[in-house]
Amino acid sequence: MINILFLNSNKARKFLLRHESYCNFDLPPYFKFGPILNDISTILQRKNLSDFYLKTKKPWDFEDVNYKLTSNKDGKYAWRPLQLIHPALYVSLVHTITETRNWNILKSRFSFLFKQSRNIECEGLPVVSFYYKKDKASQIIHWVNEVEKKSIKYALAYDYVLHTDITDCYGAIYTHSISWALHGKDVAKNKRHDSSLFGNKIDKQLQGMSNGQTNGIPQGSVLMDFIAELVLCYADNLLAQRIYNIKKSEYRIIRYRDDYRIFTNHSQIAEQIMKELTDVLHGLGLKISPSKTKGTEKVVHSSIKEDKLYWLAHWHSHDKLLHELLAISLFAENFPNSGQLTILLNGVYYKLIDLNKKDVKEDIVSLISTIVDIAYKNPRVYQIATAIISKLVDFLPKSKREVAIQKILQKFKKLPNTGIMQIWLHRITVKLGGTYDHSESLCAKVVDVNVKIWNSDWLKNALRKKIDICNVIDANELSKIGAVIGKEEVELFGLADYPY
Numbered sequence: 001m002i003n004i005l006f007l008n009s010n011k012a013r014k015f016l017l018r019h020e021s022y023c024n025f026d027l028p029p030y031f032k033f034g035p036i037l038n039d040i041s042t043i044l045q046r047k048n049l050s051d052f053y054l055k056t057k058k059p060w061d062f063e064d065v066n067y068k069l070t071s072n073k074d075g076k077y078a079w080r081p082l083q084l085i086h087p088a089l090y091v092s093l094v095h096t097i098t099e100t101r102n103w104n105i106l107k108s109r110f111s112f113l114f115k116q117s118r119n120i121e122c123e124g125l126p127v128v129s130f131y132y133k134k135d136k137a138s139q140i141i142h143w144v145n146e147v148e149k150k151s152i153k154y155a156l157a158y159d160y161v162l163h164t165d166i167t168d169c170y171g172a173i174y175t176h177s178i179s180w181a182l183h184g185k186d187v188a189k190n191k192r193h194d195s196s197l198f199g200n201k202i203d204k205q206l207q208g209m210s211n212g213q214t215n216g217i218p219q220g221s222v223l224m225d226f227i228a229e230l231v232l233c234y235a236d237n238l239l240a241q242r243i244y245n246i247k248k249s250e251y252r253i254i255r256y257r258d259d260y261r262i263f264t265n266h267s268q269i270a271e272q273i274m275k276e277l278t279d280v281l282h283g284l285g286l287k288i289s290p291s292k293t294k295g296t297e298k299v300v301h302s303s304i305k306e307d308k309l310y311w312l313a314h315w316h317s318h319d320k321l322l323h324e325l326l327a328i329s330l331f332a333e334n335f336p337n338s339g340q341l342t343i344l345l346n347g348v349y350y351k352l353i354d355l356n357k358k359d360v361k362e363d364i365v366s367l368i369s370t371i372v373d374i375a376y377k378n379p380r381v382y383q384i385a386t387a388i389i390s391k392l393v394d395f396l397p398k399s400k401r402e403v404a405i406q407k408i409l410q411k412f413k414k415l416p417n418t419g420i421m422q423i424w425l426h427r428i429t430v431k432l433g434g435t436y437d438h439s440e441s442l443c444a445k446v447v448d449v450n451v452k453i454w455n456s457d458w459l460k461n462a463l464r465k466k467i468d469i470c471n472v473i474d475a476n477e478l479s480k481i482g483a484v485i486g487k488e489e490v491e492l493f494g495l496a497d498y499p500y
Helices: 009-016 034-043 087-098 100-116 135-156 176-183 185-190 198-209 222-242 267-283 299-303 306-314 321-334 339-353 364-377 379-395 398-412 419-432 441-447 461-468 475-480
Strands: 067-072 079-084 120-122 160-165 251-256 259-264 294-296
Touching (some): 009 087, 009 100, 009 222, 087 100, 087 198, 087 222, 087 461, 100 222, 120 222, 135 251, 135 299, 160 267, 176 198, 222 251, 251 267, 294 299, 306 321, 306 339, 321 364, 339 364, 339 379, 364 379, 379 419, 398 419, 419 441
Antiparallel strands (some): 067 079, 160 259, 160 294
């Protein structure tokens, strides 16, 4: 695997126009956004998107040009806004960034920032997968190798590590700071009205996605991960300038996106770096999260997430599925929404998926109730939990399946911001038949191509119609799946191959 900067402009464009790059959160496999993105890319090949604007309306005049899908973070009231960017706006920005001249500017700028910040390792750039089917799998492997394992190695040289991260990073990024990152703050400010400046083009297009706002960028795509990295690498550079007098041998910093690990031999040095980092981020409109800022002399142990350490020390498998799910439920109480929780549920799924109904001697409804309770409190596991639910529901008599699904749907209606769960539950119900109430437009799009996902009222008739009725559902993929969610839909790795 390589990171995106190793690609030339043409390959970068192809990579960013893939479904997996456009939507980097998990949806059922029949959602395919690649075809509409490539269709629009062909239309815009020798044109600007502005050529298709109506005279009296522009994208920044509307709040709902993007499809917004709010993801619950804690089973309560914390939430993360995910967005499917309007495909015309997305493609236009991809074209701007991957124009040969602009792409070379980007690569050169990143190279400069890396050289100036040699003791600050940037490990958050999107990676391109060649071996694994999904880039997400490669991104996880990259994190394990370049963040977790490298952190353990640094325990040989450093006795202290300070962990911190940025609060609501994507929601707080100031779009003007993108131009600062690309050209330097002085140049960008002197040319802030120059519409031909590369950074200003990106800035303007991002504002078009957000009702003209300059605070925040849409979350949910590799493209936005990449743009965020540009700003954060610029922050790395500013930090490096501020701590220039600290000997290079006395510290090391690993940054993975908005997460920092500061390695030193003296806590005072870490605190000094933290002070400068706080000031740098403040100047960019970003803030450190106090609750996630912790220092420790346990460098090896703190290199590994707490949930994983606990699992390594305490976990063992159970003969009965209900006992295993109950044990996982208790684990989730201590480590809610953790990565290890996902892995544990993958283990349950693998035990279940190859079983027949006659092989399961336990009460199915009790199993369903327990896995639903886990998912209810841990939104991170919606996908794998729904896969388990689909298998358990399949064990029920046909007369009881609809009743069970209705109860599950009603339970999740009590929670705000459960659109992702709705989509995955719809993945089951679309094959079961029956009448189920789903409010998410993406669910309705599965059965009705005329459902509009994005607001295109600012576009001229031909392109607007093409987007309004675009078929983002792969009929062949939809026809192949059954009511039970298969391994290929949820599997990033074989269970034995998981890099954790």
